[in-house]
Amino acid sequence: MQLEQQLGAARAQKDILLMTHLVLGYPSFEVNRQVIKQMVENGVDVIELQIPFSEPMADGPVIMMANQESIAAGATVQQCFEFAAEMAATHDIPFLFMTYYNILFKYDEEEFFKKSKEIGIKGFIVPDLPPEEGEKYLALTKKYELAPIQIFAPTSTEERMRFLADNGAGFIYCVARKGVTGKKSSFDEDFAAYMARCRAATDLPLAVGFGIADKSDVETLTGKADIAVIGTATIKLVEEKGPEAVGPFIASLR
Amino acid sequence: MNKKGYFGNWGGAYIPEVLYETFKQLNQAFEQVKGDPAFWQEYIDLMATYSCRPTPLTHAENLSRHFGGGQIYIKREDLNHTGAHKANNVMGQGLLVKRMGKKRVIAETGAGQHGVATATMAAKFGFECTIYMGEEDVIRQRPNVFWMEKMGATVVPVTSGARTLKDAINEAFRDWVSSMDDTHYVMGTVCGPHPFPEMVAWFQSIIGIEARKQILNQFGKLPERVYACVGGGSNAMGIFQGFLADKAVDLIGVEAGGKGIDTGQHAARLASKDASVGVAQGYKTMFLQNDDGQMLDTHSVAAGLDYIGVSPILSDLWEKKRVRFAAATDAEVMAALDLTMKKEGIIPALESTHAFVHAFKEAPELKPDQALIINQSGRGDKDIFTIAHAFDDPSWKAFIRGKGEEYAT
Numbered sequence: 001m002q003l004e005q006q007l008g009a010a011r012a013q014k015d016i017l018l019m020t021h022l023v024l025g026y027p028s029f030e031v032n033r034q035v036i037k038q039m040v041e042n043g044v045d046v047i048e049l050q051i052p053f054s055e056p057m058a059d060g061p062v063i064m065m066a067n068q069e070s071i072a073a074g075a076t077v078q079q080c081f082e083f084a085a086e087m088a089a090t091h092d093i094p095f096l097f098m099t100y101y102n103i104l105f106k107y108d109e110e111e112f113f114k115k116s117k118e119i120g121i122k123g124f125i126v127p128d129l130p131p132e133e134g135e136k137y138l139a140l141t142k143k144y145e146l147a148p149i150q151i152f153a154p155t156s157t158e159e160r161m162r163f164l165a166d167n168g169a170g171f172i173y174c175v176a177r178k179g180v181t182g183k184k185s186s187f188d189e190d191f192a193a194y195m196a197r198c199r200a201a202t203d204l205p206l207a208v209g210f211g212i213a214d215k216s217d218v219e220t221l222t223g224k225a226d227i228a229v230i231g232t233a234t235i236k237l238v239e240e241k242g243p244e245a246v247g248p249f250i251a252s253l254r
Numbered sequence: 255m256n257k258k259g260y261f262g263n264w265g266g267a268y269i270p271e272v273l274y275e276t277f278k279q280l281n282q283a284f285e286q287v288k289g290d291p292a293f294w295q296e297y298i299d300l301m302a303t304y305s306c307r308p309t310p311l312t313h314a315e316n317l318s319r320h321f322g323g324g325q326i327y328i329k330r331e332d333l334n335h336t337g338a339h340k341a342n343n344v345m346g347q348g349l350l351v352k353r354m355g356k357k358r359v360i361a362e363t364g365a366g367q368h369g370v371a372t373a374t375m376a377a378k379f380g381f382e383c384t385i386y387m388g389e390e391d392v393i394r395q396r397p398n399v400f401w402m403e404k405m406g407a408t409v410v411p412v413t414s415g416a417r418t419l420k421d422a423i424n425e426a427f428r429d430w431v432s433s434m435d436d437t438h439y440v441m442g443t444v445c446g447p448h449p450f451p452e453m454v455a456w457f458q459s460i461i462g463i464e465a466r467k468q469i470l471n472q473f474g475k476l477p478e479r480v481y482a483c484v485g486g487g488s489n490a491m492g493i494f495q496g497f498l499a500d501k502a503v504d505l506i507g508v509e510a511g512g513k514g515i516d517t518g519q520h521a522a523r524l525a526s527k528d529a530s531v532g533v534a535q536g537y538k539t540m541f542l543q544n545d546d547g548q549m550l551d552t553h554s555v556a557a558g559l560d561y562i563g564v565s566p567i568l569s570d571l572w573e574k575k576r577v578r579f580a581a582a583t584d585a586e587v588m589a590a591l592d593l594t595m596k597k598e599g600i601i602p603a604l605e606s607t608h609a610f611v612h613a614f615k616e617a618p619e620l621k622p623d624q625a626l627i628i629n630q631s632g633r634g635d636k637d638i639f640t641i642a643h644a645f646d647d648p649s650w651k652a653f654i655r656g657k658g659e660e661y662a663t
Contacts, residue, residue, distance in 0.1 A: 054548040055420065055534045057427050058270045064414055064424075077546045101268055102533045106547030128268045128536070153272035155434075160274060178272055178432045 003122040003147040003170035006094050007205050007227070010045045016222045017045035018253060019207055021098065021231040023066035024049050025075025029083050031243050035234070038247035040091045043254065046227065048125060049087070051080045051099035058127040062232045077107055081115060088120035096149065096170075098125040101133075109136055113144045123147030123170040131167040138167055149173055152201070154194050161201035171205040171227060174198050195224040218253050228253075259448025262573060264566030267447035268536050276434040277447065283354050284449045288456065297346050297457070304378070305335035305345065307460065311468035311627070316597040317614075324478060324620025326613065327627045329465045329493060332602065336374050338367040338632030339461060339489045344440060346457030348375040351438045358382040358437040362426045364391055364419035364485065365558030365605060366398025367632055368442030373407035375440075383407040386425040388418040391557045398636050416551050419485075419561045423535050443486025444565035447536030451567050455491045462496020465627060473625045479504040479616065482629040483608040484579070485521070485558045487565030489631035494577065504578070506616075507568060508608045510554030511581030521552035523564040524572045525579040532563075539566045555584035555640065556604035558632075582611035588644050590614055591634065603632035604640065 010017055020039050022032055039047060052070040056063065088095050097116060104112045104126065116124075123146060129137060131150070141148040147170025152161055154177060165172060176191065198206050208221055209229030218228045230253070237245050259267050269277055287293040301307035310333065314326040331339035344361075351359060359381045363369030369385040376383035385402055389411040392399055402409050415421035423446070430439045441450040444458070469477055480497055482490035484507040497503040512520030515528075523529040523540045532541040534549060542550045542562045554560040571577040582590075587604060590611040594600055602610060606629070613628045620626060634641060642650040 052548075054415065054543075055424055057424050057535065058272075058431070060428070061414075068415060071548055100534070102541075102543070102547040105533050106530075106543070106545065127270050128533075130267070130269060130271065130274065133266050133268050151271045153270075153274070155272055155275045157275065164271070175272060178434070 002145060003094055004204065006122065007046065007171060011205065011226055014045070016218060016225065016254065017227040018043065018218075018250065019046045019048060019227045019229045020044050020234055020250070021048040021050060021229065022234065023052055023063060023070055024080045024083060025052060025070035025073060026066040026235075027069065027238070028073070029075075029079065031238065032083065034243040035238060035246050036087055036091065038243065039250055040093055042247045042250035044093065044250055046094045046096065047087075048096045048098045048229075049080070049084055051077060051097060051103050053100040053103055056100060060232065062235055066235055077103060081119065084121060085119035094122040095120070096123040096125060097121055101126050101129040104137070109140055113140045113146060117144040117146060121146070123149050125149045125151070125173060127151060131164065141169070151175060152198050154178060158197060158201055161198065165202035165204060168204060171207050172198065172202055173229070174206050174208045174225065176208050176211060192224065215253050261451070261567045262570035264537075264539050264569040265448055265451060266533075266538050268533050268538070269447050270431060272431050273434065276430070279354070281449050283350060284453050287350060287353065293349065297349060298460070300345055300349065301342065301460065305341050306333045308464040308468070309333045311465060311472060312600070313472065314598050314600075317594065318617070320593075320597060321614060321617040323618035323622070325473065325622065325625040326617060327469060327473070327477065327625055328600065329461065329627055329629045331461060331489060331629060331631050332606070332633035336367065336371045337635065338371065338603065339458065339492055340368045340371040340442060340632070341374070342460050342492065343442065343454045343457045343488060344368065344371040344375045347438070347440045347453070348379050351381065352379060354438065356381075356436055356438045358384070358433065359440050360384045360386065360426050360429050360433070360437055361440040361442055362419065362422035363387050363398075363442060364422065364560060365556065365603070365632075366391065366395035366402070366636060367558065367603070369402050369407070369409070370398050372440050372442075373402040373405040376407060377405045384429065385409045386412050386422040386429070388412050388416070388422050390417040391419070391422070394557050394640060395636060396639060418552070418557070420535065420549065420563075427536075443488040444491045444567055445486045445535065445537060445539070445563055451537070451565055454488050455495065455567060458488050458492030459495040461489065461492035461629065462494060464496075465493055465629075466496040469625060469627060475625075476500055476503055477625040477627045478620055479506060479613075479626040480629070481506045481508060481609040481613040481626065483508050483559060483605050483631060484524075484564060484568065485510070485556075485561050485605060486563070487568045489629050491565060491567055493627070493629040494571070498576065505571075505576065506612060507577050507579045508612045509579060509581045510552075510556060510559035510608060511583040511586070512553040512555070514583055515581055519553040520581065521554045521560050521562075522579075522581040523562075524568065525581040535563060537563070537566055539563050539569045555587060555644070556608065558603070558605040559608065580612045582608040586611045591641065600630070601634035602630045603634045604637045606631045607634070
């Protein structure tokens with residue numbers, strides 16, 4: 001089943017879906033394994049696995065450091081594939097790869113998608129690859145029936161949003177505010193207007209990320225978005241309280 | 255350029271969506287001024303009255319005699335205000351920022367010359383200014399940090415990654431994705447997403463335009479060869495553009511050989527076999543990276559050359575064999591610097607000295623009625639701590655010890 005149908009089926013059961021994010025190999029693959037288990041057991045609907053990159057331009061300090069530490073500890077793209085294959089085989093929810101374009105480019109794009117398809121990865125988020133530069137990426141995701149998830153930003157015009165949606169599949173990742181990952185957003189009237197613009201531009205499910213930290217944030221999003229994205233919050237939680245704190249946190253969100 | 259923003263196979267604009275509109279506006283603003291002769295004239299006038307343009311072309315008679323080959327000419331970008339070619343690009347972008355109506359500028363800096371130039375421009379035009387600089391470079395280039403702060407800029411030491419130029423670029427982008435409404439990112443070199451490579455090369459072309467006229471006036475004919483150091487590549491692109499159309503003129507880019515190409519501790523992208531095609535920091539070029547696409551740590555005695563990537567325009571000229579590349583080691587640089595100071599009374603920056611090294615190696619191949627030009631991209635005064643340390647200079651060390659004692663109480 002393709003990502004959009006899978007999310008649609010889940011969405012029919014719930015008012016809002018939860019998507020979590022983690023950086024592969026940080027602090028270790030073993031901790032990643034424990035964290036993912038807790039996430040799935042506590043109702044997470046989709047998980048974004050970030051393959052670390054040495055120059056994560058769009059990420060804030062927390063995720064940036066996680067990328068750096070993971071690479072310093074020796075995580076390789078090959079290990080990320082092996083780990084993702086294990087997760088996709090173990091848990092019955094969709095897994096996505098998030099990474100920067102150079103990782104795909106150096107791996108050989110065709111091989112990257114072929115292998116992703118084989119191991120059951122459903123979609124990709126590549127924040128430094130606009131459709132204008134991603135002709136090959138878009139063609140290959142189509143060929144392998146994988147979802148190239150596109151990103152909307154508050155600065156995107158309606159025309160731009162429609163263009164992005166035409167080149168996207170699975171869902172749209174709506175960046176809640178300007179800036180890098182991990183900073184707190186205020187969900188004000190501007191935000192409501194922005195979400196309305198996103199909704200008008202596409203029929204794809206809308207995911208909202210950047211700075212979601214508690215139940216009230218998720219409640220605010222319910223009705224406006226289809227998927228709430230929790231990124232930096234769980235990384236900080238694991239750093240401060242260990243992997244076992246993740247389950248209760250996820251359970252408290254919805 | 256074929257596809258927009260590409261030079262042959264190189265370049266592009268690999269930018270996050272949040273910056274799409276910002277780049278669209280920047281492209282429009284740049285297209286407008288590029289087609290406006292009044293803008294270029296305003297730029298020339300500003301550089302003539304605020305900086306020291308045209309900068310002289312100096313005949314280095316003693317060095318020429320010393321090597322007994324071709325006539326060595328030095329293009330003196332060190333005599334620009336703030337002491338390097340960086341001022342050309344920065345003042346140009348400053349005029350553009352005024353046209354775009356933005357109030358704040360940010361920049362990355364390696365050696366600190368681009369940071370100083372940007373802080374200077376911001377002071378003159380009344381912009382707020384934040385400079386991102388790798389922590390390692392803050393230590394290496396302390397005098398420049400002092401001047402930036404004195405001119406009112408905020409200098410942010412970057413502690414992530416290798417704590418050098420590439421990390422400063424990442425941090426500047428992180429600032430820009432939230433501040434773009436009132437802020438312009440003054441990219442310091444001919445790298446990054448389109449239109450930066452083309453725009454910075456356009457402002458820096460002033461070097462080559464002047465140098466070509468000057469050599470014809472002073473020497474009566476074109477040079478055989480032109481040498482420039484290459485970090486990102488802005489001074490090299492600046493001078494090379496003056497001679498690109500003159501097919502007989504050999505253009506040589508000199509990269510940082512660090513502790514030697516064989517040691518792996520260098521920053522030679524095009525002069526070594528260690529780099530491969532990649533996409534990072536918004537553009538496609540040859541990067542020093544591993545098989546996974548993770549960027550490697552680079553090394554050079556010269557902070558301004560200590561960088562993983564290289565201008566997409568230079569990668570194209572390299573691929574087309576119009577520009578050839580060589581590397582100079584840290585040790586060769588110190589020797590060439592010593593010789594240049596003693597023979598000519600000129601102190602090139604450590605970055606610029608890389609070009610001198612290779613020009614000195616090849617000067618004997620030319621005849622006395624032939625000329626070569628070295629682009630001296632900057633002055634070495636900023637490097638006084640590094641140079642004094644490398645020379646292990648006893649009187650300097652005594653002075654520093656004395657100062658230390660003075661401040662200790």
